[in-house]
Amino acid sequence: MKSSRVVTALFAIVPFFAHGQFSKPLEKFPADDERYLYPIYPGQPGSLAGTMGELRSTHFHSGIDIRTNNMIGLPVRASKSGYISRISMTASGYGNVIYITHRDGNTTLYAHLDEFLGPLAKHVRQEQYAKKTSEIDLYFTEDQFKVKQGDTIALSGNSGGSTGPHLHFDIRDPENFALDPLKVAGFPELIDKFPPAAEKIALKTMDINSRINDRFGRFEFYAQRVGNNYVITSPILATGNIGVELVAKDKLASQSQFFGGVNYIEMRVDSQVVFNQAIERLNVAETRTIYTLMDFKTMRNKGTRFYKLYIDDGNDLKFYGASPGTGKISVNPAKESAVQIKMKDSDGNASTLSFRLKPSALTKDVISLEPYISTELTYDVSENTMLVIAKPCKETNNLAQIFTKGTMTEIEPAYFNANRAVYLLDLRKGIPDSVGACRKMIAPKISISIPSGTEYKYYSNTMDIEFPMNAIYDTLYLNTDYVKDASGQELFTIGTRTVPLNKSISVSLKPGREYVADKKLGVYRTAGKGYTYLGGEWINGRIAFNTRELGDFTILKDIEAPSIRVVSVNKTSARFKIKDNLSGISNFEANIDGKWLLMMYDSKSATIWSERLDNTVPLKGMLELVVTDNAGNKSTYRQKIL
Incomplete structure (x- = not known):
């Protein structure tokens, strides 16, 4: 400093x-x-x-x-x-x-x-x-x-x-x-001699009949550097339609800790171009389109940003003019395929990442499956497929029971070994109310499937939701839930935080307990151990709000006023630290003897400081600072400046 x-x-x-x-x-x-x-x-x-x-x-x-x-x-x-x-x-x-x-x-x-x-x-x-x-x-x-x-x-x-x-x-x-x-601009001040660096790739099954190393899902592989290029030495077993994702960064200087993005990516399969990306022009008014280019779920869960080397549903970006198709690889069942990803930065420095796809027929007996530690069933949704994992159960021949609208059907695992059994359900054929396997049950609580590109209104006993046109990028299998804990706090589940929204949705929560309408009551989205304030308006015992994120929501009352801590107050300036423990700072205002005083704010350091209209005129008189949070709680500080 x-x-x-x-x-x-x-x-x-x-x-x-x-x-x-x-x-x-x-x-x-x-x-x-x-x-x-x-x-x-x-x-x-x-x-x-x-x-x-x-x-x-x-x-x-x-x-x-x-x-x-x-x-x-x-x-x-x-x-x-x-x-x-x-x-x-x-x-x-x-x-x-x-x-x-x-x-x-x-x-x-x-x-x-x-x-x-x-x-x-x-x-x-x-x-x-x-x-x-x-x-x-x-x-x-x-x-x-x-x-x-x-x-x-x-x-x-x-x-x-x-x-x-x-x-x-x-x-x-x-x-x-x-x-x-x-x-x-081609600034001569910036000299870049370093090609992009690849860290790892991910391979993802694109439908229910696809596999990677005999499994369904998404799997990551680290690359090995050889000179300026990168390789994955062992062939990867693959079946069906596969999507490739890439973590790559452009090193900006030899000793620098900073990296840039990789705007130019080309992927070839057996020397034939299947994907081409060139980011040269960005629409700054459509920032959330990034969610169609990178793997949003992985970014949310792990913080890692993968480029999708395939054009997914809902992706209307104009970066793929030279791509002959969607970039999704249909694995050749007759021979091993060589895949090469070429990365290039804005200065033309280039590097490659190479790997091989070895065809492997669908098999149910997968020896390499790791042990399943949980005693309960778990599930996940990828594209239109639900994956359910259970412990193997010999007494039921590993059959799972699928309950849909009062009808029960039994299915075999898609693959298994002595450690775990994996079941795959095509959600386009029906959304299960519950799934049972080996005397355990799970209820996914998927309420409805909502197609992209349409308006949709969802109604239930605990919430109403309005999705405007183009609010979602792809078909949404909406899971909802309502829970009230022993203290009476209510938790409303609306989808999962790993699914992005393109536009805000309107929600009206129907609480299971009575609240007295109060500005201090508001809707919060839970974020780990913290909360994000969303506000809301009480109408006939319900609270309505808008959100651009799916996840878990609750209703909390903020009764604690913001804190004000003096850093310095004198004739030249007044500086304070301000903080609020729940709903967050809404506004602040300072006056000296009733005359408005400009206060600047840095949210990173939670600091506000005065800026005089005329720096030749000292601060003098009764200073009053009022800080208000989003729930309407106020704190006031007064000091006479002599």
């Missing part, structure tokens, strides 16, 4: 929109033909912490993350001439961000800034005070804040959802699609 503050102090004196001096005169490039300028110390070697197209948990990364050596306050230069068309300041997301529109119609974006400079900073501060808000979004006309290439437009920072000091930089076309800066 000492070095960060020193850097800020040094560059705070840089004149607003000061022209930079570079080795090549800018006059050589007419305005319409300006090449993009590297925005941090142009002309000096730079490095990145992230690239465009990289897989994030909730979105594709839309630009490049330029490292600032963990410092705040480096001068940020305008990459091309134009005008500042927009600024935004939020406690999350991009934080403090500037948009510059250029003569070619493209816009560059500079995010996670520490502060704006000069007339722009003064104008934004005045607007914050006029609107009495710290979070603000302003648009400008062409004649308000013009800039020339190389002007210092701001100081770099760590604002918003940034996980460390850096500059996020985008190039967007006139349709607001993000372009790859490494391809469009």
Whole structure:
């Protein structure tokens, strides 16, 4: 922090929109033909912490993350001439961000800034005070804040959802699609000689008659590095239709801990192209489409982000123009197949991962099945197939009983050994009410199957749910449940958190106990041992809310007010730590002798601090700070500043 503050102090004196001096005169490039300028110390070697197209948990990364050596306050230069068309300041997301529109119609974006400079900073501060808000979004006309290439437009920072000091930089076309800066700008400051690195693959059975190493499901295999390429030496037994997934990263420098995404992936089977991905243009308005490209379930369960090397149902992304089909492999039953995955980064550095698929006929006796430790039945749903696992049971000949709408049928295991028996059910032929095997029963509680691409309304004794058009990517086998524990707390299950939603759904819960309608009561989604506040509106004894996540929900009452801890209060600034234990901070407001005082907020450090309209006027008088949580609980702090 000492070095960060020193850097800020040094560059705070840089004149607003000061022209930079570079080795090549800018006059050589007419305005319409300006090449993009590297925005941090142009002309000096730079490095990145992230690239465009990289897989994030909730979105594709839309630009490049330029490292600032963990410092705040480096001068940020305008990459091309134009005008500042927009600024935004939020406690999350991009934080403090500037948009510059250029003569070619493209816009560059500079995010996670520490502060704006000069007339722009003064104008934004005045607007914050006029609107009495710290979070603000302003648009400008062409004649308000013009800039020339190389002007210092701001100081770099760590604002918003940034996980460390850096500059996020985008190039967007006139349709607001993000372009790859490494391809469009070709910054000479960034030298990349390293090809992408593959960590592992996953093979997934795509239907009930497919197998991998004689099993149904999804299985991961680590790759071995050989030079710049990767291999899986032992052949993998496979049957039927198989999907391949890949964990690969693009190393950004030899000693760097940072990795980028792999935008160019090609897969060949016996030298024939079956899949081709090229991420060169991103629709920033459709961030959740990432859930169709990566394995969402694995990301949720393990935190690992796999590229799907097949085009799954619901995937309308425009990255696959060169793909001859869906990328799903139909295993050749007559011979071993050679699979090669080629990975390439934006600089053309390439590497490959190779493995072999050895055909294997369907078999019921699978010697390699590991012991089944649980005494109960377990189940999982993959695509349209339910997998049920049980201990083998000789006295019933390993038969399982399937109960569907009052009818019982018996089925044999799809495969088994002395350790476990595995049953596969095609849910398109019927959804079981319960399954029994070896004197054990399990009730999946799948209420209904909901097709994608349609509106759907679900009604039950405990909840009503409305799915708008295109809310789900693929057919949803909706499991629901209701439980009330000994303390009276109710838990409502709506699907599983490993299934993504494309749009919010509307839910109305019908509690089994009586509540007195109170703003302090709200719906929360359980998240591990914590809770995420969703709010809700009480209507005729029910509570209605919207959610963009499936999972478990409960109703809680937040009666504890937020905490306020003083960091420092003096004539130049007031700084506090604020925190809420359940519903979260909703808003805060500070006044001095009744006059509104701007307070900025950093959610990462739970810190708020004052910013004066005029820094020559000291803070003086009775300071009052009120912090309110989402349940309406308030805390107040007062102090006289002399």
